[in-house]
Every structure is written in structure tokens, then in C-alpha cells.
Amino acid sequence: MSRFYFHQFTQYFMMVTALILSGCNKNNTDIPFNPVTARSHWNTKQHSWQQSELKILEQGRRLYKVNCGGCHGSDGLGDRLIGAPALKNNSIVKGQSQQHIQIVLYGKPNRSMPAYKSSLNNQQLAAIISYERNAWGNNSYQIIHPQQIEQQRNIQ
Numbered sequence: 001m002s003r004f005y006f007h008q009f010t011q012y013f014m015m016v017t018a019l020i021l022s023g024c025n026k027n028n029t030d031i032p033f034n035p036v037t038a039r040s041h042w043n044t045k046q047h048s049w050q051q052s053e054l055k056i057l058e059q060g061r062r063l064y065k066v067n068c069g070g071c072h073g074s075d076g077l078g079d080r081l082i083g084a085p086a087l088k089n090n091s092i093v094k095g096q097s098q099q100h101i102q103i104v105l106y107g108k109p110n111r112s113m114p115a116y117k118s119s120l121n122n123q124q125l126a127a128i129i130s131y132e133r134n135a136w137g138n139n140s141y142q143i144i145h146p147q148q149i150e151q152q153r154n155i156q
């Protein structure tokens, strides 16, 4: 094989490997993640997040929009007609994580806050709750872990 052909062969081989790897990655992460946009959303002079944390916050942002935004608003300001309180600067969202997790897991019976314990898994709930605790200036600079959600399950 001449040098030229060998070079072409290596290039082709690397391209195929890259395609296979990107395919696998897609299946494993199920949501697109752009580190540059994520950093621009979350990193401030006060706090710089690690990439693994940025992934959780971005997943939380998407899940919040779909599951919660209809009532609490993408801006976290709530909806008076529905009776959904603002989550921006909210005392529960800014308070102890236990109470926050409990409300999202079990909802408020007889009010319009649904229970999410059956429809979302620990990882998804941890992402949404982490998002709420850091979005709209809530700035807890903390990430909630799936084990913390698990601990609050089956308590009520």
C-alpha cells in the first residue's frame, strides 16, 4: 500500500470510529448538551459550575419547562389564575431541600399541585429541583442528588 493510500485509509477509519462514538453518546445522554451555552446560562462571577453540574441544571431546565412551566411559568413567576405560586425567591425553594422535595413528590392534595412520584424518576426530579433552587436568582449553588429524592420517597 502506498503512503498516500495508507493515509486515506487511516482518515476513513477515524471518521467511522468518530461516527460510531457519537452515535453511542447520543443514546446514552438522550438530551443535547452544549457546554458553551450551558456555561453562559449558569456561570457567574460568584460561581463557576463543573461540567457534570451544568448537565444536571440544563436537564432540569428542559424538564421544568415541560412539566412545571405551564403553571409556575418559565420565568418562575407563577400564575395567579391557576393559583400557582412564584418559585422565584420562594421560601420553600430557598429553604430546606427536604420540604421542597416532599412537595414535588407528593403534590398538594386538593390543590392544583400534582404529585410527581410516579411520573418522574429520582434523577429527573433531582435535576428539576436543582434547577429551581438555582434559577431566577435563587442561587443556592447546590445540586440535589438522586439519593436525596430516594430518601424522601415512601415517607408519607
Ligand code: HEC
Pocket: 064, 067, 068, 069, 070, 071, 072, 082, 083, 084, 085, 087, 090, 091, 092, 093, 100, 103, 104, 108, 111, 112, 113, 114, 116, 128, 129, 132
Ligand atoms: C397544574 C399546575 C401545576 C403544575 C403543573 C405544577 N405545579 Fe407546583 N404548585 C401548583 C400550585 C397550585 C401550588 C400551590 C399549592 C398550595 O396551595 O399549597 C404549587 C406549589 C408548588 C411548590 C411549593 C411552593 C409554595 O410556595 O407553596 C413547589 C416547590 C412546586 N409547586 C414545584 C413544582 C414543580 C417542580 C413542578 C413540576 C415538576 C410543579 N410544581 C408543577 C401548581 C402546579
